[in-house]
Amino acid sequence: xxxxxxxxxxxxxxxxxxxxxxxxxxxxxxxxxxQPFGNRFMLASMIFFFLGGIIALLMRVQLAVPDNDFxxxxxxxxLFTMHGSTMMYIVLLxxxxxxTIYLLPLVLGTREMAFPRMSAFSFWVFFFGGLLxxxxxxxxxxxxxxxxxxxxxxxxxxxxxxxxxxxxxxGFIEIAGIGAGAxxxxxxxxxxxxxxxxxxxxxxxxxxxxxxxxxxxxxxxLFGATVLIEFDRAxxxxxxxxxxxxxxLLWQHLFWFFGHPDVYIMFIPATGFVSMIIPTFAxxxxxxxxxxxxxxxxxxxxxxxxxVHHMFATGLPPVASGFFVAASLMIGLAxxxxxxxxxxxxxxxxxxxxxxxxxVLGFLALFVIGGFTxxxxxxxxxxxxxxxxxxxxxxxxxxxIGGVVFPILGALHYWLPLxxxxxxxxxxxxxxxxxxxxGFNITFFPMHVSGLKGMAxxxxxxxxxxxxxxxNMVSTVGSFxxxxxxxxxxxxxxxxxRRGKEAPKNPWGSGSLEWSNTADMPNYVYLQPPVVYSREPxxxxxxxxxxxxxxxxxxxxxxxxxxxxxxALITDVISGRPQAIQRVAGPTYIPIIAAIxxxxxxxxxxxxxxxxxxxxxxxFLITVLYWVWPQDEGLRKxxxxxxxxxxxxxxxxxxxxxxxxxxxxxxxxxxxTIFGLLFYSYFYIRLYSPAWPQGEIAKPETLYSAIAYxxxxxxxxxxxxxxxxxxxxxxxxxISLLFATAFCGLVSMIWILxxxxxxxxxxxxxxxxxxxHVLTWHMAILIGGGxxxxxxxxxxxxxxxxxxxxxxxxxxxxxxxxxxxxxxVVGALMYLVLHLSPYIL
Amino acid sequence: xxQQLTSTFILLGGAIAWTLHLFITYTIGEFSCVAAGTxxxxxxxxxxxxxxxAVTIACLAISVLALWPAWGWMKGGAKGNRLFxxxxxxxxxxxxxxxxxxxxxxxxxxxxxx
Numbered sequence: 001x002x003x004x005x006x007x008x009x010x011x012x013x014x015x016x017x018x019x020x021x022x023x024x025x026x027x028x029x030x031x032x033x034x035q036p037f038g039n040r041f042m043l044a045s046m047i048f049f050f051l052g053g054i055i056a057l058l059m060r061v062q063l064a065v066p067d068n069d070f071x072x073x074x075x076x077x078x079l080f081t082m083h084g085s086t087m088m089y090i091v092l093l094x095x096x097x098x099x100t101i102y103l104l105p106l107v108l109g110t111r112e113m114a115f116p117r118m119s120a121f122s123f124w125v126f127f128f129g130g131l132l133x134x135x136x137x138x139x140x141x142x143x144x145x146x147x148x149x150x151x152x153x154x155x156x157x158x159x160x161x162x163x164x165x166x167x168x169x170x171g172f173i174e175i176a177g178i179g180a181g182a183x184x185x186x187x188x189x190x191x192x193x194x195x196x197x198x199x200x201x202x203x204x205x206x207x208x209x210x211x212x213x214x215x216x217x218x219x220x221x222l223f224g225a226t227v228l229i230e231f232d233r234a235x236x237x238x239x240x241x242x243x244x245x246x247x248x249l250l251w252q253h254l255f256w257f258f259g260h261p262d263v264y265i266m267f268i269p270a271t272g273f274v275s276m277i278i279p280t281f282a283x284x285x286x287x288x289x290x291x292x293x294x295x296x297x298x299x300x301x302x303x304x305x306x307x308v309h310h311m312f313a314t315g316l317p318p319v320a321s322g323f324f325v326a327a328s329l330m331i332g333l334a335x336x337x338x339x340x341x342x343x344x345x346x347x348x349x350x351x352x353x354x355x356x357x358x359x360v361l362g363f364l365a366l367f368v369i370g371g372f373t374x375x376x377x378x379x380x381x382x383x384x385x386x387x388x389x390x391x392x393x394x395x396x397x398x399x400x401i402g403g404v405v406f407p408i409l410g411a412l413h414y415w416l417p418l419x420x421x422x423x424x425x426x427x428x429x430x431x432x433x434x435x436x437x438x439g440f441n442i443t444f445f446p447m448h449v450s451g452l453k454g455m456a457x458x459x460x461x462x463x464x465x466x467x468x469x470x471x472n473m474v475s476t477v478g479s480f481x482x483x484x485x486x487x488x489x490x491x492x493x494x495x496x497x498r499r500g501k502e503a504p505k506n507p508w509g510s511g512s513l514e515w516s517n518t519a520d521m522p523n524y525v526y527l528q529p530p531v532v533y534s535r536e537p538x539x540x541x542x543x544x545x546x547x548x549x550x551x552x553x554x555x556x557x558x559x560x561x562x563x564x565x566x567x568a569l570i571t572d573v574i575s576g577r578p579q580a581i582q583r584v585a586g587p588t589y590i591p592i593i594a595a596i597x598x599x600x601x602x603x604x605x606x607x608x609x610x611x612x613x614x615x616x617x618x619x620f621l622i623t624v625l626y627w628v629w630p631q632d633e634g635l636r637k638x639x640x641x642x643x644x645x646x647x648x649x650x651x652x653x654x655x656x657x658x659x660x661x662x663x664x665x666x667x668x669x670x671x672x673t674i675f676g677l678l679f680y681s682y683f684y685i686r687l688y689s690p691a692w693p694q695g696e697i698a699k700p701e702t703l704y705s706a707i708a709y710x711x712x713x714x715x716x717x718x719x720x721x722x723x724x725x726x727x728x729x730x731x732x733x734x735i736s737l738l739f740a741t742a743f744c745g746l747v748s749m750i751w752i753l754x755x756x757x758x759x760x761x762x763x764x765x766x767x768x769x770x771x772x773h774v775l776t777w778h779m780a781i782l783i784g785g786g787x788x789x790x791x792x793x794x795x796x797x798x799x800x801x802x803x804x805x806x807x808x809x810x811x812x813x814x815x816x817x818x819x820x821x822x823x824x825v826v827g828a829l830m831y832l833v834l835h836l837s838p839y840i841l
Numbered sequence: 842x843x844q845q846l847t848s849t850f851i852l853l854g855g856a857i858a859w860t861l862h863l864f865i866t867y868t869i870g871e872f873s874c875v876a877a878g879t880x881x882x883x884x885x886x887x888x889x890x891x892x893x894x895a896v897t898i899a900c901l902a903i904s905v906l907a908l909w910p911a912w913g914w915m916k917g918g919a920k921g922n923r924l925f926x927x928x929x930x931x932x933x934x935x936x937x938x939x940x941x942x943x944x945x946x947x948x949x950x951x952x953x954x955x
Contacts, residue, residue, distance in 0.1 A: 198848075199925030290925060294932045301856045302940065305863045319870040322947030327863070330940045574848050575922060687872055 007560065012527060014563045019111075019523040022587045030587040032116035033523050034101050037123045039419070041098025044127055045091050046490070051134065052086030055079050057483055060443075064476040066464040076460035077144040078162070082133070084147030085166060088262065089173045090130040092404055093215075096269045097122075097180045099411060100208055102419065104184065106514035106521075107202055109193025109530045111568045112584045114186040114659050117591050117627065122179035124595035129172025132602065136165035146458065148255055149229065151240035151248050156233045161606070167230050168602045174223040175598075181215030182666035184208055186659050189573050190582075193513070194551045196532040197576040202512050203286060206293050207272025210300035211265055216666055217304070218261040220673035225254035228681065228774070234605070237763045237770035239681065245694040245767035249314055250684050254677060256307035263399065264303035268296060270407035271338055274360050277407075277414050278342050280510040281357040282349035285536055288341040295341075298334040302327055312380055313387040321380055328378030335371055339364065354508070355429030359410030362437045366402025370395060373448070388458070391451025397444045409436070409489060416493070417507050421519025422500030428492040435485030442478025446471040511536025528559045529569055532576070554578055557647045564641070570653055580653035581643055594623040625788070652807025655814060664815045668822050671782065675826055678775055679833055683841075685767045692838055694768040697761050700835045708751035709831040712783065715744035716824055719817075726797070726813055735797055741820070742790045748827075749783040752776060772834060779830045786823045789816050847910050848923075851930030854907020855937030862900035862941050869893055897945040901938060908934045 021031045031037075059079050062070045071079070101119050105112055113119055136142045143166035145154040154163050188209045192201070201209075229251060231237040238244025240251045279286045286292060308316065308324040342364065351357055373395040377383045386392055409432075416424050450468040451457075462468060506515040513530060515538060531551045533542040558569065566584040571577060597620035604613035643651050655661060686692050693699060722737035756776040763773035793816040800809045873889035881888040907930065914927035 197922040197925075199922045290929045291932065293929050294936065297852070297856065297929075297933055298936050301859060301937075305859070305944075317871060319873070319947075320867060322950075323863075323866060323870065323944040326943040326947055327940065330936075330943055333936065572845075574845055574926070683872075 008527065011560050011563070012522070015524045015527060016522060018563070018566055018586075021523055027587070029592045030589050032120045032585055032587055032591065034105055034113045034116060034119055035523070037119045038098045038100075038102025040123050041094050041101060041126070043098075044123075044130065045095040045098060048086055048130055049091045049095075050486070050490070052083050052091060053483055053486060055083045055086070057479055059083065060476040060479040062460060063462075063472050065473065066462055066466070066469045068461055071460070073460040074144065077458075078142040080458055081143045081146050081162075081166070085133060085143070085170075087400070088147055089170060090126070090133060092266045092400070092408070093177060093262075094126055095408060096266060096404075097177075097184070099273075099408075099415065100184060100269065101180070103415060103514055104187055104205070104208070105191070105525055106418075106517055107204055107512060108188065108191060109196060109513050109526060109532060110187070110191040111524045111526055111529070112191075112566065113183055114191055114582075115183045115585070115663065117585045117588060118179045118183045120591035121595055122176040122183070124592050125172050125179070125598060126176035128595060128599040128602075129169045129176060132165055132169035132172065132599075136162050139165075141165060148259065149251075150255075151229065151232070151251050152242075154229065154233075155241065164230070164233065164606055167226055167233070168606055170226055171223065171230075172598070172602065174219045174226065177215050177219040178223070178670060181212045181219065182663065185212035185216065185666065186662045188212065189662060190570050190657075190659055191568055192571045192576050193526075193530050193532045194555060194569060194571060194578050195548065195576055196571070198574055200532055200535050200576065202535065203275035203289070203292055203296075204272040204512075206296050207268045207275070210296050211268045211272075213669075214261050214265050214268070214300050214303065216669050217673050218258045218265060220670040221254065221677050222258035223670075224674040224677040225251065225258070228254070231763075231770070231774065234608075235763065237774065238765075238767045239685070239770050241767070244765070244770075245685065245689055246770070247685055247688055247767070249311070249316075250681055252311050252314065253307070253684065254681070256310045257304070257677075260307045260310060261303040263396075264299055266400070266404045268299060270363075270404045270411075271296070273407045273411040273414075274342060274363060275338075276510075276512060277356050277360050277410055278345050279536070280414075280508045280512075281351040281354065282345050283351070283509065284345065284349060285511070285539075286341060287344035288337075289535065291337050292341045295334040295337040299331060302331045302334065306331065309378055309383070312383045325378060325380050329375065332371060332375050332378075339368060339371075354413075355424065355426055355433060356410045356414035356508070358430065358433045359406050359413065362433065363402060363406035363410065366398050366406060366437075366440070370398030370402050374399065386451060388456055389451035390447040390455045390457055393457050394444045394447035394451060397440075397447075401440055401444075406436075409433075412489070412493070414508065415514075416496060417503030418514060418517065418519060420497055420500065421503055422496050423503045423507060424492050424496045424500060428488055428495070432485050432488035432492060435481055435488060437485075439478050439480075439482030439485050443475050443482050444478075446474050446478075450475075506538065511539035513537050524566075529555050531555050551578070554647055554649070561646050562641055562643045562651070567643075567651075569649075570657055570659065573656070578649055579657040580650045581647065582653060582659055583651070590623060590627045594620055594627065597623055629792070650807055652811065654807050654810045658807075658811045658814075660811055660815055661818070664818045668818060671822065671826075675778070675782075675829075678771075678778060679829070682771050682775065682833055685771060686837075686841065689768070692768065692841075693772075694766045695761075697765070697768055699838045700772070702835050702839070704751075705755060705831060705835040708748055708755070709827055709835075711744050711751070712748035712827045713824055715741045715748070715820075718744065719820055723813065723817060731797060735794060738790060738794045738797065742787055742794070745783050745787050745790065745823075749780050749787070752783070753780045756780075775830065775834055779827065782823055782826060786820050789819050792816070848926045850907055851911045851914075851926055852933065854930075855904040855934035858900040858903035858907070859937045859941055861903070862896060862944065865896045865900075866893055866945065869896070893945060897941060900941050904934050904938045904941065908938075 019033075021033045021036065022028070058071065059076065062068055062076060101113060139161065141161035143149075143159075143162035145159050145163050145166075149163060149166060152158060188201075188205050228237070228239045232239055232241065232246075238246045240246045240248050242248060275286055275292060305327040306324060308320060309328045312321055373391070377386055377392060377395060413424050413429055416422070450471040453466060453468050455462050455466060455468045462472075503519070505518050508515075513532070516530065517525060530537065531548065533546070534540040562581065566586055567581050568584050569578050570580040570582045572579055597616050601613050601616040601620060604610070604616060641651055643649070653659075718737045718740035722734050722741060725733040725737060753776070756773050759772065761769045763770045793812055796809050796812050800806060869889050869892050873887075873892075883891060911927040911930040911934065914923055915931065919927050
């Protein structure tokens, strides 16, 4: 045995010990490795998919003939609400996230996701959220106001507990989505193989990078909006109540600011899958790589500029509608670019038509149809005719099933050999494809016609006079063919799992990095991180003379480094050159404990046991604090480590090299969206109110509020000095100045809260009252969060006084700075909006 | 660091300009009809229309500024990652310039009659 292979074997044993996932039922809850959680996301979303599918079949039976009474209008309302909510919230995106959490480290050539505990937490929160959705059946309180929960239908006046189940469950899904989004974004930005610059990044990663940012923004907006509508229902605020000066259209704006990008949040990752599958079968790199990247970036941005096209029929000013028509048409340009790139890649390539490619070809055909009808409904006059008809139902099913489910099925068949180590049956795969493809078209194509004939959606039946009975019968027959196809897919996965043929390494002959592994890969995946020189590393062998000696040396050093703790390389966002070595979290029960506390909080809220809810919420916050608190043992290991000597890289990265910095940047993106949404709501309601403040409420006073917010802004002085003295190495002075900052923050927070407590009007009086109180509470909570972070910084400076210039504490100060400066900016804006703007606008 | 910032600006400058344009013009479009933005006029155009023109020109300028270094890199014979950033940035910014113009036109013509 050579010395080299002896070293490898020795290191493998050490790494297997360090990276081992806990075993046994109890420890099943402590694992944080990406692969089990990827599988759990996929499995749970598949179960929800079949529940949502059964609901869809029941709806189709009801609609098979005119004037049917198989299920009444109440149950039909519940079914279409649950079908939409299931598919939109707990099936498509969670499945995409699951597959990505499984694959991303493999594709990027790294050992783990950036925040493994976040993967675990996101899964548990998503799973509990899904359970809450379906628990509504047990309490006979099934939501019935649509997946979009439009007020006034969703207000407490017209809807019961069911809507609360939906909204609280939705809150869970949003938290899970934001968590997974942040984790995926940071992993792609910072956890890539050495040498994997932006230009060598697989399109799968590009698609997810854009999607992850979209998730963070769109789901934060929905989260903020959900809180407002739940306040209306539970606390009696009046944001969306026209009788109290609120505005129902405000909800539509807030909801569709999430709802439209949500379609692309599911579509863009699906295109990432397609861009991986097509080159593999065409045996050539994707055509127009830069154009496809452009299309992904453009689609990601433009998708946020289209929300109003869901509201064309609400009577908006034509000026506003006008430029949303333009944006809706422009996005077709980006999607079209990708379609042409895929066709160009396949052109004359003579690919072998296997099941994954078959699904991708099906996707191309169906998505183009869905895209065309999308362009039709983007045109205002046509949309006014087709709005709320089955034409729109046909359009979005072509986009969502054709554009998302087909690529998902292609991806499932494509990566199954890597996940299970066994080949899925080609025969069953092709049968399932043809059943799904024909079943889908039989179901949904006739809906274009029934819609144009005037059949309204979201209505439990239709009149025989409409002459759409036979079209509906065809659709119903098609839905059962479609359902049979999905059952065959599940059967194929099950049979593959139980007794599929063993998969060879890289069975499709792909060029991307994940296929350098097999299903029995170790938890750390890459003992030696691969050095990437091209977009298809498995297709292109780089001559020794062209290799980067520095990267090769570092990659080899990583075989034996570090040995005591889980770690991964941190690389530069643009060039992909290594910057540091980041510790990666190991097994812990913290994520599930935090998720359980949150779950109990929501159940207590639903049961209106607000004291219990507050107690469990406090327990949740304490758990989170414990989670983010750095463990001394871990820090000690860092400091005695010889990793920096061996690799020349820091183990305590700072600034943008640290994943913590990017995590805080994600948190600030969430907060920016939420406060942006609150300010938008304020001015929207103000705009449509004849008098401001509404009712008999006097204009807010400006002097005391100026002092309260001024004290907050004044904290900038001690904080600025604290940062300077910290850099100068004066620990004692730094601690004093941080205390002074916290004191200013605390005084300001209490004073700001007193504005709400002492106000002569309640949040229930009218929409202005609701806005004043809720914005004030948000401001106080923001400062409270800042005080917790400041406290953390103070404790760390005190504890690390001996050598407080360690990278970790520098990073902690940088993260604190990000949050505190953000708080001050929001504070200034809050004062301008809440206390000064009523005098000006 | 400077190169990182330039790369980011090349890739996202147009997108950021478009985002600014969307939110500001939407605000003008939605709010001016209700909030008397069409009452005042100068040279036959309403205050809101002038606002739209100003915002559109400013956002187009940002997009063009993002094109500039990309063009310079391309002309300078950039290779590898730099070439990719320049090429992708060039196309992306061009698309956003077209989008800004396309989005600015309808409200401009409609602004006369809310």
